[in-house]
Each structure stands twice: as structure tokens, then as C-alpha cells.
Amino acid sequence: MGSDGSKRSVAPRTLSVRKFAESRAAEVENLHSVVANRLSNDFRSRRNKRRRTTAHDNQLANRRHKKKQKDSQVAGADPNPTPPGKVPRRVRCRNELKQNPESGFCTSGDGTSRLRTHVWYAKRFTMTKLWGFYLPLGLLGRGRGSRALLKRYKQGVVIHDASYHFAVQLEGPEDSLISVLDRVLVPSPSAHPMDMSQSILSGVTYGRAMLHHVQTPLSKPIAPVMYMWRHLDQHNTGKVQQDCALNGEGAPENIDGSVPLRRLWVWVHVSGFTEGYDALKCACQKEMDELGSLIRCSSLEGHLTKLEVMGSGAFKLLQKILHPIKHVLERPFQLKKHSSVEASKDKKKMEYDLLHNEDGFPSRAILSLMVKDPREYKDEEAVNDSKIIAVSTVDGVLSHATEKQPSMTQPLDKGGGLLLLSQAHHGLWDAASGIRTPIEENVLHMERHKKRMDFLCLDNYNSGMSNSLHRSQSSRSCPLMLLRNGSADDRLKGWSIILPLSWVKAFWIPLISKGAHAIGLREKHWIANNAYLPYFPWDYPDCNAYTSLMAIEAAASHSKAERHPPAVRALKVPIPPPWSAICPFDKAYTAGVDTLISSERRTSSSSAPSSLTNSSSGVTSSRLQDHTCGFRGSVVRTNKELTCFLEDNYGGHSFLFPHKMASDKSFLKALKDKSNVGGLANGSSRIMARHDLGFLRVILHALKEGFFEEGAIVCAPRFTDISSRALRLEDNEIGLQMPQSAAASYFKEVCPGEWEIQVPEDPIAKESHRWPIGFVTTGFVRGSEKPTAEAFCEVNYLAHLREEQWTEMSVERRKREIYVLVRNMRSSAYRLALATIVLEQREDDLEFM
Incomplete structure (x- = not known):
């Protein structure tokens, strides 16, 4: 078909197959002769290559279904017993899990929450009900496969949906927030060295600590937490001040005129979230009662989520999936003061060294990005797109750069580091006010189909503006944070991705399709043991979450034993272990083991149950004094x-x-x-x-x-x-x-x-x-x-x-x-x-x- 160059040639929508075959008759005959020579004119399909198609049919089940339908019609009953408007439970659950609201989890009939990746996990994993969630326990089977998993972790990538970690947001003056953290965190943030404390306070790195109740320093711990500060710049401090003004709240200033209002997140595991959230609210209330500061404590449950990507190839996988938007990465790294030629050489050398070097990121680093939707990104576009570069300045402040660096004259902060002005940073921190959801899958499919039709020069009758309203409510870019877990010397290698809850599905499938292997709670426990790290709450016997978990395991073990005859039941063992059986060292070695045991027996057989100490020997019994708390x-x-x-x-x-x-x-x-x-x-x-x-x-x-x-x-x-x-x-x-x-x-x-210990x-x-x-x-x-x-x-x-x-x-x-x-x-x-x-x-x- 000809074209004058001004108008694009368009092929007809319908083609004549007969005319097409007649024009290609010679080519088809040549191909037929070649195939016939190779097959010796034997075109019968081999028996070992045949597939069962229509012959593999459950005829007996179909016969029963037809018989029931015929009997119902003869009896005059309704062939569809489902009442009008009543949708089957299976269809209702699938429709609910397909929805993608901005916040919140889907719940079952008994109120148990489901992850956004529940459908994907439930098809492949054994699911368990823990802490009010349906969580993936592990791959289907008998709980084996640790050797293959550790090999995959060592040589590949594994991924875990950690949406059961929730964040608590604290807003208020910086000094007051530090005082609140000092009340409940051990070690307190003010106890860190100056360089580490400044790095955490500036939002460059995150900190870890144990969350305690607001009591004495020896109060009972709640859970290990991770806390991170919002990066301080003029934009977010002004926004916080504006929010306080809208709510009728004052915004006090320091003597030097700087605005001390800050915002931070404290991430807590779901098993200790209620207890930890109450402790943080209590600490904020005491701080406001004593100093009169205004502190707001709110829960971000259902707004943010966390995906954990672990393994030796985690960083390479993130480079394939995450494609930052160029105009968001505004700050280049800081060069030393010398000539322009040397500066240019140092710049190129630093870019070359850090472009594919994961070790350039320090441990516990925080990277804020605005990335494109990974579902609609093409591999051929990666050549022209920017890549993540981590640059450490003299003061340890991280910035982001692209291969095409902007002007080198950018403002610096007071400490000589770089100010990170990123829309991604602000968008994710404002997740509680709402973040636009990703485009639905059917819209992306229609767009891909339209591109294919345009490439083939075929007109598309289904094109139109039917999805224009939905497109205006959705987004093609997502704000997220990358958290570096471990360092080059640690056995743990991986990253955590913090992103809005509505974007989990949009990132989950691309990560899986690019080579990540999904794991459950059991496999994650194996990796923690391999990295010599404790796994919460299994390795935290001093927390209430451990006691609750052991009570669940003890009930499951007792129920399993009850299903066996008494003659073949396994020996009953204490779950959790009887920590109260460990007596103080000074009593055991001063009185001797024999005296200690005889003292315990006299104490346990005494008529006064409240007497737990033998007055003659001064030996304390090792029996559990408070059975509501199994750890002493x-x-x-x-x-x-x-x-x-x-x-x-x-x-x-x-x-x-x-x-x-x-x-x-x-x-x-x-x-x-x-x-x-x-x-x-x-x-x-x-x-x-x-x-x-x-x-x-x-x-x-x-x-x-x-x-x-x-x-x-x-x-x-x-x-x-x-x-x-x-x-x-x-x-x-x-x-x-x-x-x-x-x-x-x-x-x-x-x-x-x-339980108590017995000496034979x-x-x-x-x-x-x-x-x-x-x-x-x-x-x-x-x-x-x-x-x-x-x-x-x-x-x-x-x-x-x-x-x-x-x-x-x-x-x-x-x-x-x-x-x-x-x-x-x-x-x-x-x-x-x-x-x-x-x-x-x-x-x-x-x-x-």
C-alpha cells in the first residue's frame, strides 16, 4: 500500500485468507516438501508425543451433574438454588481480594485480616492464623527444604511480605520527641555516639532498640523496634507548621529561629503492636503533662507496608525493578575543593565505582525514591534511564545522583552534607492523608493491546475514554524507601522496601517474575539462624509476645498428642521451657546443689503456699513465682x-x-x-x-x-x-x-x-x-x-x-x-x-x- 508521506498507512481490519493462501501457494508447497522429506511422508503423530485432550474427561462426574439437573427439572425445582443477589462465598472472597483500596486489609468472616498477597501465598504455601492475620507459614510439605533455601539465599534472592509490621508516627518538637524515645527505648537515642546520633537524627540512617514500658529502667521489654526520622528540610518543616496552624495548634520556635517540629516512625511487630502503641501514647502523654509540649501519636496500620528482599543478588534485582524518575533526584554528591579537571576525574571515577557497588551504601542507610510503575516498564527502556548511585560525603550523608548530573552549584546544609529535596520523601511521609493507587491491571492490558495494534497498523475499535476517570484517580509512579539491612561484613544481606499498602501487588509480581523466591515465616526463621540473628518473637523470651506464642504452640502440641492413643504418645515436655528452673548462681553454689534441691522440696511440700524461701538455709525456690509471666x-x-x-x-x-x-x-x-x-x-x-x-x-x-x-x-x-x-x-x-x-x-x-526440676x-x-x-x-x-x-x-x-x-x-x-x-x-x-x-x-x- 502506497503512502504520500503525510498520512500514515493503515492496514484493513479484515483479511481474505483465501487470497492470502493463493498468493503464498508456492512457498507453502516448498515448505510441505521439506517437511515431507524429513518425516518420510509419515505425518502421523507419535504416541509418546500425543497429549490427552478430550479423552481425559471426568465423564462420571458430568453424568451425575446432568442427572441431578434432569431430576430437578422433572420435580419442578429451580435449577439454580442460589437465591437472587446471593453470590457464592468463593466468588465473594476473590472479588474482595482483587480490590485495591488505598488503605486497610481485607478481613474474613471471623475478623482475621488477610495480606494483599494472600491469594498468591494461599495457592502455594501453608497458611496459619497468627496475631489476627492469615500468614504464610512455609511451602507445602513436611517443613523440609532448608538446604535448597539457604543455597538460594546464598546465590540468589528471596522475598517476604512483611506487611504485619506496623508503624507508629510521632509528631512534635524535636527535643520532646527525643525525650519520649529516651523514656521507652533501650538503649536511648541520646546514649549513642555523636556521629551515629547525628546520622539517625538527620534521617540518613535508622536505629534499632528495645521498646519498654514507661516505668523504671528495669521495666519489662515489649518488642524490638526500628525507628527512623523524617529528613529535615524547609519543605517538610513548613508543611508540619501549616498542619498545626490549620488544627489551631501552636508551632513554637527555638531561640535561633529554627522550627523544631519533627516527625518519626517507630516500626513494631504485630504481636507487640498494641502493647507498644499504648506505651508510646503513655510516654507522649507524660511528656506533655510535664513539659506542656504538643505531641501527636498516631497509628499507620493499613497505610504502609514492608517487603523484605534478601540474598546475595538482592541489590541487582532492585536495579532491575526500581526505575527512579529523573527530575526527583535533584542532589548530586559533593566534590572536594580542587581543580575542575581533578574534580571531573574524581566524579567519573566515583560514578564508575559506585554504580554497581552495593558496598557503597552504609549499613542501615535510608534511600527515598520516586519510581515508575514496574508493571508497565519495558526492558529496552533501561538503556536510557537513570540508575541508583549511592554517594557518601565527608559527613556520611547520603544523596542520590543520575548519570547525567545537573548543575554542581547546589545548596548544602549546615553540616556540609547534602539536602535531599525529594517528592518521594514527602509523599511517603504523608501516606496517612492518602496516596494515589496504581493503575488497575485491565487498564494496563488494554494499553498494551492498543500499542500492539498500533505497531501492526491495525485500527482498534475498543479504544476510547472509558477509563479516563479511573486514570485521573490512579498514578504511574510510587514513592518508596529503601532500607539497607546489614553490611558487607555481616551474614545478613538484603534490603527492606517501604511503600504504600495499595502498591504491594504492583511490586510483588514483577519481583517474583524477575527471579525472587517467596518465603514464609519458617523459611525466614532459617535465614535468621544462618545469619546468627534473633527472630522475633521466638528468640525473645522476656517479652509477652513470646509467652503468647508459646501458649499457642503448647495448645497445638497438646491437641496433636490427644489425637494419638496413650500407648504411643510422645513424652510430654514443657512448652515454653521452664525458665524458672534456673536458680540464682549465688544460692546454687553457696548452699550446694543437694541442699538447694532439698530446700525446694521442703518449700513445695510446706503447708504455707506463699512461703517460697527456706528460712534455715536462705535458699530461694526455683519454682515459677508468677506463672502469668514464664520468664524470670x-x-x-x-x-x-x-x-x-x-x-x-x-x-x-x-x-x-x-x-x-x-x-x-x-x-x-x-x-x-x-x-x-x-x-x-x-x-x-x-x-x-x-x-x-x-x-x-x-x-x-x-x-x-x-x-x-x-x-x-x-x-x-x-x-x-x-x-x-x-x-x-x-x-x-x-x-x-x-x-x-x-x-x-x-x-x-x-x-x-x-514445672519444677526433679533430681533423681x-x-x-x-x-x-x-x-x-x-x-x-x-x-x-x-x-x-x-x-x-x-x-x-x-x-x-x-x-x-x-x-x-x-x-x-x-x-x-x-x-x-x-x-x-x-x-x-x-x-x-x-x-x-x-x-x-x-x-x-x-x-x-x-x-x-
């Missing part, structure tokens, strides 16, 4: 808390070394000290009489063999258990074991949910009894290269064991780790293990998953 004591998670604990108990002379002491050669000096070889240095007498218990998180490695399960008992070994290990290995003898009857009666349930009367069984010092909260993961277990052990017992082992061993045989014995609840064999104290390896133990 506190968990030490920072070096400052550990140092204070050791000062109170040991006066500064202890065989436990916080990270700061371990890094300044005090640890190596004590490890190689030969003065204590040959006998104990009377370490027990240096311990002051204190009744409180302190626990440390330790990493357990099996010394030779053994598989440590969740709930296993960590016991204090005698030195003969360690020294005789080599002889047992040479003679192929079995290690330390206790009789099976003693293992079955090691813990006795005195009432529902309350038999001398042989009593000789093999070892006193518990802690319990395993996360067991070994099958398939891991170096299987490890996470446990919590009492501080004083660990100090005593290290002192005993170092004084009895030669310098060459000493280790940094501490020898302990581990026994599974239903086993009678003790396994020797090495316990590594986490706080001796890190400054704090606040990272979590």
Missing part, C-alpha cells in the same frame, strides 16, 4: 548493660569480657595468663549475693556430634566431662548419659503451665544429673554449612564456667568459647558444645529479623 530475670543486650551487671556482681573482676574490653587486648591477656593455672582462684566468693537473673544470648556449636532442638536444655558441665572426652573418643565409648526414666522425670508439671534419688542417675543454666530458643537448621543453635544462658554461670575451665586447663587448651552440655528434652544423652557469647563479638545485640 532480664536479658542483657548491650555492652553498657553487661558492664553494669558485671560491676554489681563482680566488682569489675570477671571472666566475661564485653566487646570493648575484648577489642583492647584485655581478653587475650586473660586468655594467656599463666598465673591461674593449677587451681581455682576462689571465683565464687567474689560474686556478691544477688537474686536477680541475667541472661546472655549465645551461639552453640556442637563440638563433635549432636543435633540441638528448640527447647533443649543447656547444662553446666563438670570439668571431668570435658577432660574425659578425648578418652571416650579413643575407646569409642558413649558419652555422658542419664537413665531414660530420669530424663522423663527431669521436669515435673505441678499444675498446668508450671538413685545414686547412678543422680551422678549424671547436670544443673540447667539456659535453654535453646532456635535449634539447628538442617542443610546449614555450620549448624548453630541460639540459646540464652545465665550470666553468672557462664562467668563461673569460663573461670573454672581456664584455671584447670593449660594455656594451649584454652578457648574463647565456653564448654557447655546440651540435652534435648526427650533425649537422655548430653552433647558437648561450645558457646560463643554474642556481646563479646558485637557492640550490642539489637539486630533482629
Whole structure:
């Protein structure tokens, strides 16, 4: 068809197949002859290549359906028994989950919330009801597959929908917000070093801490939280001031004229959200009552969500999915003051080095972006689009840049860093006021179809303005935040994507189609164990969320046991572990184990149930004093808390070394000290009489063999258990074991949910009894290269064991780790293990998953 160049040629809508075949007859005959020669004129389909089509038909079911329909018609009944207007439940649920409102979760009939990715997960995963949500527990099957998952995490990408994490937003003067955080967070933000505190306060990085109740410093913890400040610039401070003016609220200013109003988010897990939200509101109310400041505390539940992308290829996957809008990334990086030629070289070198380098982003970095809708982005457009570059200035402030840099004369903040003026930053922080939803799938399909028809020069009869109204209410760009989890030295590698809840589906399918492998709660627990990180709430025994979770697991275990006959039921074990069975160290080693046990029995059999202390020996019973809270004591998670604990108990002379002491050669000096070889240095007498218990998180490695399960008992070994290990290995003898009857009666349930430890009367069984010092909260993961277990052990017992082992061993045989014995609840064999104290390896133990 000809064209004069002014008008575009358009092919007809309908084509004549007969004329098309006649014009191509010669070509078709040539192709037929080639195919006939290859098949030797045998055009019959092979039997192994045939597919079952119409022959595979459930004729019996169809016959029954037709018979029922015929009988109903003969009887005069309505062939459609569904009342008019009544939609089947399956159709109603699917229609509800297809909807994409701006905020809120879909709920089932009993009020249980569903994730936006519920339909995708429910088809492939085992779903469980926890904390008011239907959550993906793991892949369908028996709960195996950890080896393949860890391999995929090491070499690929895994993704998890963490929409069950909610944010609490605090608004008010900066000093008042810091004071509120100091009331409820441990460690408090003001306790951080100056550079770290300034980085968190400026919104460049986020912080982690434990959320406590507004009480004394020893108040019960609620949950680990992540808090992040909104970046401070003229735009958002002016907007906050304008909002306060509209509400009739004052906006106080500092003496220097700066506006101190700030905004921050505190992210809490759903299992501790209600308790944490109440604690934050209580802290805000006390701050307003004392100082008269105006602080607003609101929940962002149902407005924001979080996707966790983990693995070695997480950053590359984000580069494929996220395509920033150029005009939003306004701030280039800051160059040093030298000549223009050197500056140009440094600029090109920095761009080249940081373009594909994930290590250029510091740990806990926050990146705010406005990105295009990943569903309608074409791969061929990536050549002309900008890419994310992370630039660290002298002061550690992050900025974003594109390959085509704008003018180098941009305003800087007072500290010499770069001001990030981003629409994405403002849009996401204003998510509570509403963010435009993404375009629906059917609209995108119609647009793709129209493009194909235009490419083929065919007219499209369905084109029109039917979707113009919907397009005006939707958006093609989404504001989001990227949070860097871990660093190059950590075993955890990944990013968290914070985005509006209505955009989860728009990002989920592209991430899956680009190679990410979805995981559930079980698989995420495996990854946390592989990265040596605690997993909330399983590894937080001092929180109420752990107690509630263990109550659910105990009920499920009891229900499972009830379905078996009594003769074949497994041994009943305490769930959760009886933390009350661990008695204070000073009582156990001052009175002796035998005196302690006899004192406990006299106390338990006494006529006065409220007397929990034997007046003659002064020994406190290890029975649970308050069965509503299964954990007694506190968990030490920072070096400052550990140092204070050791000062109170040991006066500064202890065989436990916080990270700061371990890094300044005090640890190596004590490890190689030969003065204590040959006998104990009377370490027990240096311990002051204190009744409180302190626990440390330790990493357990099996010394030779053994598989440590969740709930296993960590016991204090005698030195003969360690020294005789080599002889047992040479003679192929079995290690330390206790009789099976003693293992079955090691813990006795005195009432529902309350257990106490029992020491056997038999001398042989009593000789093999070892006193518990802690319990395993996360067991070994099958398939891991170096299987490890996470446990919590009492501080004083660990100090005593290290002192005993170092004084009895030669310098060459000493280790940094501490020898302990581990026994599974239903086993009678003790396994020797090495316990590594986490706080001796890190400054704090606040990272979590």
C-alpha cells in the first residue's frame, strides 16, 4: 500500500485468507516438501508425543451433574438454588481480594485480616492464623527444604511480605520527641555516639532498640523496634507548621529561629503492636503533662507496608525493578575543593565505582525514591534511564545522583552534607492523608493491546475514554524507601522496601517474575539462624509476645498428642521451657546443689503456699513465682548493660569480657595468663549475693556430634566431662548419659503451665544429673554449612564456667568459647558444645529479623 508521506498507512481490519493462501501457494508447497522429506511422508503423530485432550474427561462426574439437573427439572425445582443477589462465598472472597483500596486489609468472616498477597501465598504455601492475620507459614510439605533455601539465599534472592509490621508516627518538637524515645527505648537515642546520633537524627540512617514500658529502667521489654526520622528540610518543616496552624495548634520556635517540629516512625511487630502503641501514647502523654509540649501519636496500620528482599543478588534485582524518575533526584554528591579537571576525574571515577557497588551504601542507610510503575516498564527502556548511585560525603550523608548530573552549584546544609529535596520523601511521609493507587491491571492490558495494534497498523475499535476517570484517580509512579539491612561484613544481606499498602501487588509480581523466591515465616526463621540473628518473637523470651506464642504452640502440641492413643504418645515436655528452673548462681553454689534441691522440696511440700524461701538455709525456690509471666530475670543486650551487671556482681573482676574490653587486648591477656593455672582462684566468693537473673544470648556449636532442638536444655558441665572426652573418643565409648526414666522425670508439671526440676534419688542417675543454666530458643537448621543453635544462658554461670575451665586447663587448651552440655528434652544423652557469647563479638545485640 502506497503512502504520500503525510498520512500514515493503515492496514484493513479484515483479511481474505483465501487470497492470502493463493498468493503464498508456492512457498507453502516448498515448505510441505521439506517437511515431507524429513518425516518420510509419515505425518502421523507419535504416541509418546500425543497429549490427552478430550479423552481425559471426568465423564462420571458430568453424568451425575446432568442427572441431578434432569431430576430437578422433572420435580419442578429451580435449577439454580442460589437465591437472587446471593453470590457464592468463593466468588465473594476473590472479588474482595482483587480490590485495591488505598488503605486497610481485607478481613474474613471471623475478623482475621488477610495480606494483599494472600491469594498468591494461599495457592502455594501453608497458611496459619497468627496475631489476627492469615500468614504464610512455609511451602507445602513436611517443613523440609532448608538446604535448597539457604543455597538460594546464598546465590540468589528471596522475598517476604512483611506487611504485619506496623508503624507508629510521632509528631512534635524535636527535643520532646527525643525525650519520649529516651523514656521507652533501650538503649536511648541520646546514649549513642555523636556521629551515629547525628546520622539517625538527620534521617540518613535508622536505629534499632528495645521498646519498654514507661516505668523504671528495669521495666519489662515489649518488642524490638526500628525507628527512623523524617529528613529535615524547609519543605517538610513548613508543611508540619501549616498542619498545626490549620488544627489551631501552636508551632513554637527555638531561640535561633529554627522550627523544631519533627516527625518519626517507630516500626513494631504485630504481636507487640498494641502493647507498644499504648506505651508510646503513655510516654507522649507524660511528656506533655510535664513539659506542656504538643505531641501527636498516631497509628499507620493499613497505610504502609514492608517487603523484605534478601540474598546475595538482592541489590541487582532492585536495579532491575526500581526505575527512579529523573527530575526527583535533584542532589548530586559533593566534590572536594580542587581543580575542575581533578574534580571531573574524581566524579567519573566515583560514578564508575559506585554504580554497581552495593558496598557503597552504609549499613542501615535510608534511600527515598520516586519510581515508575514496574508493571508497565519495558526492558529496552533501561538503556536510557537513570540508575541508583549511592554517594557518601565527608559527613556520611547520603544523596542520590543520575548519570547525567545537573548543575554542581547546589545548596548544602549546615553540616556540609547534602539536602535531599525529594517528592518521594514527602509523599511517603504523608501516606496517612492518602496516596494515589496504581493503575488497575485491565487498564494496563488494554494499553498494551492498543500499542500492539498500533505497531501492526491495525485500527482498534475498543479504544476510547472509558477509563479516563479511573486514570485521573490512579498514578504511574510510587514513592518508596529503601532500607539497607546489614553490611558487607555481616551474614545478613538484603534490603527492606517501604511503600504504600495499595502498591504491594504492583511490586510483588514483577519481583517474583524477575527471579525472587517467596518465603514464609519458617523459611525466614532459617535465614535468621544462618545469619546468627534473633527472630522475633521466638528468640525473645522476656517479652509477652513470646509467652503468647508459646501458649499457642503448647495448645497445638497438646491437641496433636490427644489425637494419638496413650500407648504411643510422645513424652510430654514443657512448652515454653521452664525458665524458672534456673536458680540464682549465688544460692546454687553457696548452699550446694543437694541442699538447694532439698530446700525446694521442703518449700513445695510446706503447708504455707506463699512461703517460697527456706528460712534455715536462705535458699530461694526455683519454682515459677508468677506463672502469668514464664520468664524470670532480664536479658542483657548491650555492652553498657553487661558492664553494669558485671560491676554489681563482680566488682569489675570477671571472666566475661564485653566487646570493648575484648577489642583492647584485655581478653587475650586473660586468655594467656599463666598465673591461674593449677587451681581455682576462689571465683565464687567474689560474686556478691544477688537474686536477680541475667541472661546472655549465645551461639552453640556442637563440638563433635549432636543435633540441638528448640527447647533443649543447656547444662553446666563438670570439668571431668570435658577432660574425659578425648578418652571416650579413643575407646569409642558413649558419652555422658542419664537413665531414660530420669530424663522423663527431669521436669515435673505441678499444675498446668508450671514445672519444677526433679533430681533423681538413685545414686547412678543422680551422678549424671547436670544443673540447667539456659535453654535453646532456635535449634539447628538442617542443610546449614555450620549448624548453630541460639540459646540464652545465665550470666553468672557462664562467668563461673569460663573461670573454672581456664584455671584447670593449660594455656594451649584454652578457648574463647565456653564448654557447655546440651540435652534435648526427650533425649537422655548430653552433647558437648561450645558457646560463643554474642556481646563479646558485637557492640550490642539489637539486630533482629
